[in-house]
Amino acid sequence: MGRIVLEQVTKSFGETQVIPPLDLTIEDGEFAVFVGPSGCGKSTLLRLIAGLEDTTSGKVLIDDEDMTSVSPSKRGLAMVFQSYALYPHMTVRKNIAFPMRMAGMSEEEQNKRIEAAAASLNLTDYLDRKPGQLSGGQRQRVAIGRAIVRDPSAFLFDEPLSNLDAALRVGMRLEITEMHERMQTTMIYVTHDQVEAMTMANKIVVLQAGVIEQVGSPLELYHKPRNKFVAGFIGSPKMNLIEGAEANKHGAETIGIRPEHVTASKTSGLWQGTVGVAEHLGSDTFVHVHGIEGCDPMTVRAAGDATFKHGEEIFLTPDETQLHKFDTAGLRIE
Amino acid sequence: MGRIVLEQVTKSFGETQVIPPLDLTIEDGEFAVFVGPSGCGKSTLLRLIAGLEDTTSGKVLIDDEDMTSVSPSKRGLAMVFQSYALYPHMTVRKNIAFPMRMAGMSEEEQNKRIEAAAASLNLTDYLDRKPGQLSGGQRQRVAIGRAIVRDPSAFLFDEPLSNLDAALRVGMRLEITEMHERMQTTMIYVTHDQVEAMTMANKIVVLQAGVIEQVGSPLELYHKPRNKFVAGFIGSPKMNLIEGAEANKHGAETIGIRPEHVTASKTSGLWQGTVGVAEHLGSDTFVHVHGIEGCDPMTVRAAGDATFKHGEEIFLTPDETQLHKFDTAGLRIE
Amino acid sequence: MAIVAQSSKYGQFSRTLLAWIVGLLFFFPIFWLVLTSFKTDADAVKPEFLFFFTPTLENYTNMTDNYDYWRFATNSVITSVFATIFALAVGIPCAYSMAFNPTRATKDVLMWMLSTKMLPAAAVLYPMTFLTKSLGLFDTHFMVILVLCLINLPIVIWMLFTYFKEIPKEIIEAGQMDGVNTWGEIKEILIPLAWGGIASTALLCFIFCWNEAYWTVRLTTTDAATLSKLIEGNRAPEGLFFGRLSAVSAAAVGPIIVLGWFCQKQLVQGLSFGAVK
Amino acid sequence: DGHAKELTIAIVNNGHMINMQKVAEAYTEETGVKLNWVSLEEGVLREQVTSDTATGGGQYDVINIGMQEAPIWGAAGWIEALEFGAEYDADDILPAIRAGLSHEGTMYAAPFYGESSMVMYRKDLTDAAGVTIADNDSWDNVKAAAAAMHNPDAGVYGACLRGKPGWGDNMAFVTTMVNSFGGAWFDADFKPTINSDEWKAAINFYVDLLGNYGPPGSEGNSFNEILALYNEGKCGMWIDATIAASFLEVDGVAYAQSPNAGNPVGANWLWAWAMAVPTGTDNTDEAKAFIEWATSKEYVQAVGNHPDFGWAKVPTGQRSSTYALPEFQAVAGFAAAEMAAIESAAPEATDLKPYVGVQFAAIPEFPEVGSAVAQEIAAALSGAKSVDEALAASQAAAESIMTEAGY
Amino acid sequence: MSNRTLPRLLQSPAVVLLLIWMLVPLSMTLYFSFIRYVLNNLRKPEWMTPALSNWRGFGNYEFVLKSKDFIFAIQNSLLIVCSILFLTVILGVLIAVLINKSFPGQGIVRVLLISPFFVMPAVNAVLWINMILDPVLGLQGIAVGSINDLVDGLRAAPGVGWFFSLWPELTPISFRATQTSAYAVIIMVTWQWTPFAILIFMTSLQSEDQQQKEAAILDGASTWSQFRFLTLPHLGRPIAIVVMIQAIFHLSLYAEIEIVSRGNGNKNLPYLIGEFANNNIGAASATGIFAVILANIVAIFLLRIVGKTLME
Numbered sequence A, B: 001m002g003r004i005v006l007e008q009v010t011k012s013f014g015e016t017q018v019i020p021p022l023d024l025t026i027e028d029g030e031f032a033v034f035v036g037p038s039g040c041g042k043s044t045l046l047r048l049i050a051g052l053e054d055t056t057s058g059k060v061l062i063d064d065e066d067m068t069s070v071s072p073s074k075r076g077l078a079m080v081f082q083s084y085a086l087y088p089h090m091t092v093r094k095n096i097a098f099p100m101r102m103a104g105m106s107e108e109e110q111n112k113r114i115e116a117a118a119a120s121l122n123l124t125d126y127l128d129r130k131p132g133q134l135s136g137g138q139r140q141r142v143a144i145g146r147a148i149v150r151d152p153s154a155f156l157f158d159e160p161l162s163n164l165d166a167a168l169r170v171g172m173r174l175e176i177t178e179m180h181e182r183m184q185t186t187m188i189y190v191t192h193d194q195v196e197a198m199t200m201a202n203k204i205v206v207l208q209a210g211v212i213e214q215v216g217s218p219l220e221l222y223h224k225p226r227n228k229f230v231a232g233f234i235g236s237p238k239m240n241l242i243e244g245a246e247a248n249k250h251g252a253e254t255i256g257i258r259p260e261h262v263t264a265s266k267t268s269g270l271w272q273g274t275v276g277v278a279e280h281l282g283s284d285t286f287v288h289v290h291g292i293e294g295c296d297p298m299t300v301r302a303a304g305d306a307t308f309k310h311g312e313e314i315f316l317t318p319d320e321t322q323l324h325k326f327d328t329a330g331l332r333i334e
Numbered sequence C: 001m002a003i004v005a006q007s008s009k010y011g012q013f014s015r016t017l018l019a020w021i022v023g024l025l026f027f028f029p030i031f032w033l034v035l036t037s038f039k040t041d042a043d044a045v046k047p048e049f050l051f052f053f054t055p056t057l058e059n060y061t062n063m064t065d066n067y068d069y070w071r072f073a074t075n076s077v078i079t080s081v082f083a084t085i086f087a088l089a090v091g092i093p094c095a096y097s098m099a100f101n102p103t104r105a106t107k108d109v110l111m112w113m114l115s116t117k118m119l120p121a122a123a124v125l126y127p128m129t130f131l132t133k134s135l136g137l138f139d140t141h142f143m144v145i146l147v148l149c150l151i152n153l154p155i156v157i158w159m160l161f162t163y164f165k166e167i168p169k170e171i172i173e174a175g176q177m178d179g180v181n182t183w184g185e186i187k188e189i190l191i192p193l194a195w196g197g198i199a200s201t202a203l204l205c206f207i208f209c210w211n212e213a214y215w216t217v218r219l220t221t222t223d224a225a226t227l228s229k230l231i232e233g234n235r236a237p238e239g240l241f242f243g244r245l246s247a248v249s250a251a252a253v254g255p256i257i258v259l260g261w262f263c264q265k266q267l268v269q270g271l272s273f274g275a276v277k
Numbered sequence D: 001d002g003h004a005k006e007l008t009i010a011i012v013n014n015g016h017m018i019n020m021q022k023v024a025e026a027y028t029e030e031t032g033v034k035l036n037w038v039s040l041e042e043g044v045l046r047e048q049v050t051s052d053t054a055t056g057g058g059q060y061d062v063i064n065i066g067m068q069e070a071p072i073w074g075a076a077g078w079i080e081a082l083e084f085g086a087e088y089d090a091d092d093i094l095p096a097i098r099a100g101l102s103h104e105g106t107m108y109a110a111p112f113y114g115e116s117s118m119v120m121y122r123k124d125l126t127d128a129a130g131v132t133i134a135d136n137d138s139w140d141n142v143k144a145a146a147a148a149m150h151n152p153d154a155g156v157y158g159a160c161l162r163g164k165p166g167w168g169d170n171m172a173f174v175t176t177m178v179n180s181f182g183g184a185w186f187d188a189d190f191k192p193t194i195n196s197d198e199w200k201a202a203i204n205f206y207v208d209l210l211g212n213y214g215p216p217g218s219e220g221n222s223f224n225e226i227l228a229l230y231n232e233g234k235c236g237m238w239i240d241a242t243i244a245a246s247f248l249e250v251d252g253v254a255y256a257q258s259p260n261a262g263n264p265v266g267a268n269w270l271w272a273w274a275m276a277v278p279t280g281t282d283n284t285d286e287a288k289a290f291i292e293w294a295t296s297k298e299y300v301q302a303v304g305n306h307p308d309f310g311w312a313k314v315p316t317g318q319r320s321s322t323y324a325l326p327e328f329q330a331v332a333g334f335a336a337a338e339m340a341a342i343e344s345a346a347p348e349a350t351d352l353k354p355y356v357g358v359q360f361a362a363i364p365e366f367p368e369v370g371s372a373v374a375q376e377i378a379a380a381l382s383g384a385k386s387v388d389e390a391l392a393a394s395q396a397a398a399e400s401i402m403t404e405a406g407y
Numbered sequence E: 001m002s003n004r005t006l007p008r009l010l011q012s013p014a015v016v017l018l019l020i021w022m023l024v025p026l027s028m029t030l031y032f033s034f035i036r037y038v039l040n041n042l043r044k045p046e047w048m049t050p051a052l053s054n055w056r057g058f059g060n061y062e063f064v065l066k067s068k069d070f071i072f073a074i075q076n077s078l079l080i081v082c083s084i085l086f087l088t089v090i091l092g093v094l095i096a097v098l099i100n101k102s103f104p105g106q107g108i109v110r111v112l113l114i115s116p117f118f119v120m121p122a123v124n125a126v127l128w129i130n131m132i133l134d135p136v137l138g139l140q141g142i143a144v145g146s147i148n149d150l151v152d153g154l155r156a157a158p159g160v161g162w163f164f165s166l167w168p169e170l171t172p173i174s175f176r177a178t179q180t181s182a183y184a185v186i187i188m189v190t191w192q193w194t195p196f197a198i199l200i201f202m203t204s205l206q207s208e209d210q211q212q213k214e215a216a217i218l219d220g221a222s223t224w225s226q227f228r229f230l231t232l233p234h235l236g237r238p239i240a241i242v243v244m245i246q247a248i249f250h251l252s253l254y255a256e257i258e259i260v261s262r263g264n265g266n267k268n269l270p271y272l273i274g275e276f277a278n279n280n281i282g283a284a285s286a287t288g289i290f291a292v293i294l295a296n297i298v299a300i301f302l303l304r305i306v307g308k309t310l311m312e
C-alpha cells in the first residue's frame, strides 16, 4: 500500500513561496519520477511528503489518511538521501539494523531481515565494514537496505545516483528498477538525469518553479509534451525549436523537431544549411547545423559513420509526423 | 611548441608500482585524452608530466628537453584541476593575473592579457568577483583563463568538467574544443566521460592499471579496438562480447558486436532470445535480450518507437561487417 | 524546520532558561571577582554587603599607587605580542611543510612536539636559570618572549597544521604550476587563505602567553615582569585582602577577557584543533 | 660618576615593606639612587631569592630574608657581612633579634622589623564568659577559656590558630607549642625527635584545641586568614605574631604572653624580616648604604613623620629605641607586650635544642623537613590521619631527609 | 626529492628550536639527577656545586622512590587529571548540546560561558579558594551561615516550626583539608576548562550532518536516540582532542595546588619537584626525570587512543 495524495499543498520559506498550491496523486505501486531544473522544488516536495518540512497549507494524504501533521517517523515512509546519510560510525549491519532497533524489533527478526536485504543487495560480504570503507555504489545500496528492511509504504529517493560514476549509475539504475518490479512498492524518485527519468518511471512529474508542468508516462512526455518547456526538457540532445516563417507554415508560433527525427543528407532535403561542429560518438554523429532560419544551430543525429565535415553544405528533412506545434502561449497544438 | 615525451617512466607509491615502465609521445598541438577505469593512473600520469609528482624512474621530455627534475613552476605547462583550485581569496582578475605576476610581467601587459582572456571566455563582467560568487561553469572558465594567459607550451586538464551539470558540460566541452582549434596548443585531457573523449580528442590514450592499452584517434578506437578491454571501454552502451560456439564460427575466441550494430526484429533474424528490460529513451530503445548463447544479456539498440515488451520473443541480426574478433589472449584478430 | 516547530513552546522556554542559568553560573565567579574589587576589604567578607555596598575605587588606586601596574601590563602586552609573532613566524613554515610535504615521520614529529609540552617546567627550573643567567638573558624581554614562544610552539604548530590540512592540496599545486616558489606559496597563497585560522591561532597563543605564570615569574625580576608576577606578589598580601586581591586580579585578567569577548567568533574556530571534520 | 644609580630590591609583600616604597622616595631624592622594587608573596620570594643566590646572584642588590636563612646564608657566603658605623648604633638592635641574624657573631642581615608571638584575646568575651587569660598561662587554662568563648552559632570561635601547612605557617605556631611542652626538632646529633612524647602531647593538644574550638577550615588558615576572621569578630583568641596587634580593628583586644606548659625555652617565637646583600651583586656598597638607612633609627622617624603613615605604622621589633619613643608609645597599646615577648625569646642553641632558632632550626634542610611535617600536622588537624600516624610519618620523612643530607 | 627539499627543510627551525629547548635543560636535569647537588649544606659544602665528583648513580632516584609522597603524587595526579577530564567532557557535551540550537540571547550566554577560560590559573585558584569556597569568609561560609540562620528562625515559627526542627544544621566544608583539597582543584580547573570543551564541541555540533539526523528521524529515532547514536559518536574526535590537550595541560598543574593547600592532600609530580627544589636539586631532578617518563607514558597512551583520528 502507498497511495500518496497532495491536496492544495503550498510551501513558503519566509516570504518566498516555493511551492504554489499543488495537487498530485501517486498511485500505490507506481514509480514516480520528479524532474525539473535545479531549484524548482523537487527536494522540497519530497521533504513535504516525508514530513521533514511542514506544509504551509494543504494536506498530505497517505493511503487516504491525513498525515499532514504526523511526525516523519510515523508516516511509514523510507527515504534515501542524495548524500546517503549513512551513520558513519556504525557498521553496515548496524546501519541497516538501526530503524528496526528504534522500532524495538527482536534481534532475531532483525538479523533475518538484514540477511535478506544484504543478499538481495549483494552486500553480504560488507556487513561488518563501516561506510567509510565502501565505494559509492555500495554505500548507495546500504542506504537502500536501510530503507527496505522497514517495509515502508513508499520509498522516497532524492537524486540517489548523482554522486556515482557513469558505469555504476547504469548498474544501480537497473537494480532499483528490478527492485521496484519485485516489491511493487510506491517509489518517488527525484533526478535530473534524462536517462534515469525515461527508463525508470511509470510516471514523470515535470516541475518548474514549484508548478507541475506535466504529468505522464515517459513516452507520453516524449511524444506529446504539453508545452515548450517540457518539450525542451525531455529528450537529449534537446528538441530543436523553430520559430518564424517555417513555423507559421504549420499554423503554429513555434514548431519543434527532435534531432533524431531529422534526416541529414549531402544532396537534397527540405532545409539547407552548413555543418558546424560534428561530434562523432562512434555509434552516432551529432551534427550542429547553422544557417537554418528560426533555429541556430539545429542539432541533428546522423549515423555513426556519417562523414559530414565542418563548413560543408547539408540538407535536412524533418519527419513531418514527429513535428510538435506550439501556440503563442507555448502550449501544444494537437 | 609543446611536444611531450615520456620515456620509460615509472611511478611507485611506497611499495606499489602504479605506473609500470611507460612510453608515450604527444605531438605538438595534439589534443590527447587519457581514459581508463578509476584508479588506473590517469591523474598520476598527468601529475608526473606537470612535475607535481616525482618520477620513480624514467624521463619526462618537453620539447626534447629533459625536464624530469625541473620544478613544476619551471616546466612552462598550465594545469586545470578538477576542483579548479582557484585562489578563493583573490578576485577573478587577480586569479588570472597571478601567474603573470609571478613571472614578473608588467602591469600593462598583464591587463592586456586579462582583458583578452576575459573577453574570449565571456568573463568580463565577473572580473571583480571572488570565486565563491561564481557558478561552476564560470569557475571553470576562470581556471582556464588562468592557464591561457601564460602561453603555456601545453595544457593539462584533469577531469575539468566532472563537477558540472549536464547542460553546462555540453557547453564547456564545445568551448574547450573551439579554444584548441584556435590556439593549436598541445592539450592533455583526463576524463572518464565517453562523449568527451570521443568528441574532443585527436588522440585517445586508453589506460588500465598504469599500462597503455591503445593509443589512437577516437574512431580508430571505436572501429578497431586493439583488445577486449578497449572494445568494452569505448562506446556506450558497452559492446556485447560473445563467447563459445558462435564466436568459434568466426574463427575467434570471442566476438564483439556493438548494440547499435544489431538489428532487432519481432519476426526473424540470426539469433533468437527473449526481451528482458526495455529502456525507452524516446529517441532510442535499449533492449536487454536474454537467452542468446555466450552473451547474457545482449544489449541492442532499437528505434525510439520500438515496442518490444518484457518476455516477448525477439530476433537479432548482427551487422557482420561490424563484427570484432578477439583471440584467446583477448587481442584483436583482423 | 519541522523538528524545531514540533518541539513545544514550553520545551523551548525551559531550554532557554536552563542555558541562561548555566551561563550565569559559569560567569558568576568572575562577576563576583569584579564586584568584590569595588568593595573595601572589610565589606568584602560581610554577609550584609554581599550585593549592596558602597562601591569604592580604593583598591584600584591602591594598586596603581603601590605597584607599577602599567609597567607590568606593558610587559605583558610586549611579551605576549612578540612571542605570538615569533611562534607564528616559526610555526607557519613548519606547519606548511608538514601539511603539504609530509614524510613518513611527520605524524611522529608532530606528536613529539606536543609531548614536549608535557615536560614539567619545575624539572628544568635550575638548568634554565643557569642557562639564562650565563647567557645574560635573565629578566630580559627577549628571554621571556623566547620561552613563551617555545612553550606555545607545539600547540601553535598543531593548530596551524590542522588548518592547513583543510586547504585543498590542489590550490598549492596550482600555485606551483603558476610559477611561484616556496616562499611565494606561503606568502601569496597559504597565509591569505588560512588567514582566519592563523588569526585564531594567534589569539589562542596570545591568551596562553598572557596567562603563563611559571616562567614569567621565575625568569624575571623587574624589567620584564608581567602581570602574572604582579599576581604572584599579591595573591596573599598581608591583612584583609579580598578587595585588594580582586582588584589586582581583575586588572590582570580584565584585558584578556575583553579581548576574548571581542574575538569570540574567531576563537571558536581556532579552538577546534581540526576537530570539526 | 661610576656609582650605581639603581638598586633592585626584593621585598616580601607585607605592609611595612610596601610602605617602605613610599618612604624611600625621600632616599632616592637625597642620594639619587633609583630603587626598583620587586614585591612577592613570601613563598615565591624565598624561592626566587634562593635560586638567584644559589646560582650566583646578580638579580637583586638587596633582598628580604628571614631569620631562618640569615645565619645559614651567611655561613655559606651567599650574603655579605654587615658592619655599619657607630651612628647606626647596632647595639640598639634587640639582642635576641641580632643574635638570630648573626653567624658566629657577625651580623649578616639587618632587621627591618621583628616580631614574637603572643596571645591576643577579646577581653569583652572572656569577661562575658567569666574566664581570664594570664601571661604565660597554662595550656589547659587557655583551652578552658577557648571553650568558654566558643559559640559557633553566633559566629564566634574560641581559638583561631594557624593551620595552613608550611614551615613558616602552622609550624611556626606548632613549634613554639612543642617547645613549651619540652619538645624539639632534633637531638644533639641532629636526629629528628618528632615521635617523642613531648611532640605527641603537644600535637594532640593542638589538634584537640583547634579542632574543637577553632573555626572550620583551620587547616587553610594562616596569618592573613585569621586576621580577617579576627577583625570580623569571629575569634575569641588568637596566638600569633605580635605584629598582628597593629592591624587589629575590633574593640576590646587584650594581650598576654604566650601560654607555656612550663618549659624554660619559652613559648614565644622570634622572627625578623631583615635585609641582606647577596654576594653576587655589583652594587655592594650602595646596597649596604641603603640597608643602613632602611634599618636605622631615622627610618623609624621618617615613617612616623610621613604624612601617609604616622607612628602607628612604624616598623617595630627591631630596636629598643623605637619602644622608647613617646609618639610611638602613644599609639601602640601593644608595645610593652610585644617587647616583652621578643625579649623572652631565646634563639640560641642550648642543651634542649642543638640548633639556632625558636620556631625553626637554622639549618638548610629545615624548610624541607618543616614542610613535610607541616603537611602531616595539617592532615592530623583535618582528621585524615591520627596524631600518632602523622607524627610517625613526619619522623620517617625527617629522618630520610636528614640522612640524605649527610647528618 | 629534488623539488621537495626546501619545503621539507622549512620545518627544521621549529624542530631545532624545540629540540634545543627540550634537550639542553633536560640533559642538565639528567646530569643533576645522577649527582649530589644541593643548594646549601653546612656539613657537605662540596655538594653545593654540581660536579662529577659528586656522582651518585641512582641514589637520588632511590631517595625519591622511597620518599613519602612519591607514589601518592602519581596517583593523585592521575586522579585529578582523570576527574577533570571526565567532568569537563560530560559538562562540555551537555552544555554544548544545550546551547547549540539558537535561543534568545545565545550570543551573550556563549560569551558568559567562555569567559572562565581566559582567567589566569593563579587568579582562578585564589578566587575560588578564598572568595568562594572558604568555609567562613567565602561565599560558601556566608551561604551556609545564612541558611542556618534562616532555618533557625523558621524553627521558632509557629505551625511549621516542627518541620524545620527536623532539618540538620548545615556545616560548611573546608576545601583546604587533606581529604578535600584535591576536589577543590578539580572544581576550579573544571570551571576553567569546561568552556574549552564547550567551544570545541559547539563547533563540532555545528558541522553535524543534518541529513543524518533526518534519516534517523525517518528511522523512528527519538531525541535521546539521536543524541546517543548520532551526536555522541560524531563528537568522538573532538572529545579525543579535548582529552589530549587537557591532559597535556593538567599534568603540569602547579599554581592551583600551591594556592589551595600547599600540597597537603593534593600533589603531583611537578609540585613534588618544586618541594625538593627548595634545596635538594639532585632529588628534584630525579623526580623530573620520573615526570618526563610519566608524561611520555601518558602521551603514548593518549596517542594510541586519539593519534589515529588526529591525522586524518
Ligand SMILES: Nc1ncnc2c1ncn2[C@@H]1O[C@H](COP(=O)(O)OP(=O)(O)OP(=O)(O)O)[C@@H](O)[C@H]1O
Pocket: A013, A018, A036, A037, A038, A039, A040, A041, A042, A043, A044, A045, A192
Ligand atoms: N530552508 C530553506 N530556506 C529558504 N529557501 C529554501 C530552503 N530550502 C529550499 N529553499 C529554496 O526553495 C527552492 C526549491 O529548493 P529545492 O531544494 O526543493 O530545489 P530542487 O528542485 O531540489 O533543486 P536541485 O535540483 O538543485 O536539488 C530553491 O529556490 C531554494 O533556494
Ligand SMILES: Nc1ncnc2c1ncn2[C@@H]1O[C@H](COP(=O)(O)OP(=O)(O)OP(=O)(O)O)[C@@H](O)[C@H]1O
Pocket: B013, B018, B036, B037, B038, B039, B040, B041, B042, B043, B044, B045, B192
Ligand atoms: N599519494 C598516493 N599514495 C599512494 N597511492 C596513490 C597515491 N595517489 C594515487 N595513488 C594510487 O595510484 C593509483 C592511480 O591513481 P590515480 O589518481 O592516478 O587514478 P585515476 O586514474 O586518476 O583515477 P580516477 O579516475 O578515480 O581519478 C590508484 O590506485 C591510487 O590509489
Ligand SMILES: [Mg+2]
Pocket: A042, A043, A044
Ligand atoms: Mg534537490
Ligand SMILES: [Mg+2]
Pocket: B042, B043, B044
Ligand atoms: Mg584522477
